[in-house]
Amino acid sequence: MKLGLQMGYWGSKAPSGALELVKEAEALGYDSVWTAEAYGSDALTPLAWWGSHTSKIKLGTAIMQLSARTPTAAAMAAITLDYLSDGRFIMGVGASGPQVVEGWYGAPYPKPLARTKEYVEIVRSVLRREGPVSYDGEFYQLPYGGGEGLGKALKSTVHPLRGDLPIFLAAEGPKNVSLAAQIADGWFPFWFSPKSNDFYSLALQDGFKARGEAYDSSKFEVICPMPIVINDDIEKAADAIRPMIALYIGGMGAKAKNFHADVFVRMGYEAECARIQDLFLAGAKGEAMASIPMTMIEDVALIGPKDKIRHDLERWKETVITTVVTGGDIDSLRTLAELIL
Secondary structure, three states: OEEEEEEEOOOOOOOOOHHHHHHHHHHHOOOEEEEOOOOOOOOOHHHHHHHOOOOOOEEEEOOEEHHHOOHHHHHHHHHHHHHHOOOOEEEEEEOOOHHHHHHOOOOOOOOHHHHHHHHHHHHHHHHHOOOOEOEEOOOOEEOOOOOOOOOOOEOOOOOOOOOOOOEEEEOOOHHHHHHHHHHOOEEEOOOOOHHHHHHHHHHHHHHHHHHOOOOOHHHOEEEEEOOEEEOOOHHHHHHHHHHHHHHHHHOOOEOOEOHHHHHHHHOOOHHHHHHHHHHHHOOOHHHHHHOOOHHHHHHHOEEEOHHHHHHHHHHHHOOOOOEEEEOOOHHHHHHHHHHHO
16 A cells, blocks of 8 residues: 655645655655645646655646646646656546536536546547547537637647556546546545445446456556544544544535535435534534544544554555555654555
C-alpha cells in the first residue's frame, strides 16, 4: 500500500508551511501529493509551485471539477503541468455536485455520468494528438456548431509528453464507480469503508468487463482519502473527525441530493444521516457533530494510539485500495510513514 499526501483546497486564505510539508513527504517516500478545489483556490496552481521544488513525488488533482474547465482547457493544463514536472502529473477529475456546478459555474448538472464520459473522451483525444479534435456529443461539440460558423477542428500545437497521461475519476455511487473502471486509470472513493469493499469490488468488475478482456485491471489504481488522527485519547481523536463528517453529510449537498450522505446510508447509517442533516441544516452544528457515533467514525477513519492504528490498518490492506491519502503536520507525516510504508 502506497501513501499520498492530501493538501486539499484552501480555507479563508493560503495555508502556511504547505511547501515544507510537500518536501518532507517526498523525503519520507510518499508516492504522491494531491490538491482539490471547491469554490476558492484552484487545484492546478499549487501543484505547479510544489512541483518546481520537488523531483520525485507525483502531482495529482483530487479533484479538478469538470465544470471549471472545458475538456480542451483541462487537457491543455494537463499537458503543460506534465511537461513542467517531467511526467509526474495525474489528472483527477469529477463532476462535483449540483449546488457548486449550477451555483458557482452557472452550468447545468443533469446526467453527470454521460457528461463525464464525453469529457474524458475529448481529453484523451487531445492527449493522443492523432488528428484535429472533433466531437459531436450531447454536452460537447467541437467545433461549435453555432456562433460565427467559423469554428475549426484543431490539434494541440504542443506534442504531449505522455499520450497516455493517467486520468482518475472521483466517484461515490455504483454507476459512477463502474464508469471509472470502464474509462479511467484510477478511482477516488470518498468515505470508503472496508465493510463496503465487496460492494465496490463488484462495481469495479462491472466496469472492467465493459472495458474488454484485453485490459489489465491490475494496473488500475484506487486512491483513497482517509482521515487519520493519532492520539492516545480515542474520544479526542474522534472529535477531530466529527466536524468533517457533519459538514459533508449535513452541508455538502442538498438534503434531497447529497452523495456523501448516500455513502453512509449504504453502510447502514440512514437514521444517523437524517438526524445529522436535520441538526446541521437547522444551525445546530455542535449537536450534529455530537450525534455521530464512534462506530460511524471508525468505519471511515483510523483514530487512536499508534498501536491501534497499526492494528486497524490491516482491514484496509485487504481491500481494493492501492494508495492511502491523508494529511497532517510534519510529525504526523513521519509517524504515518513509519506505520504504512
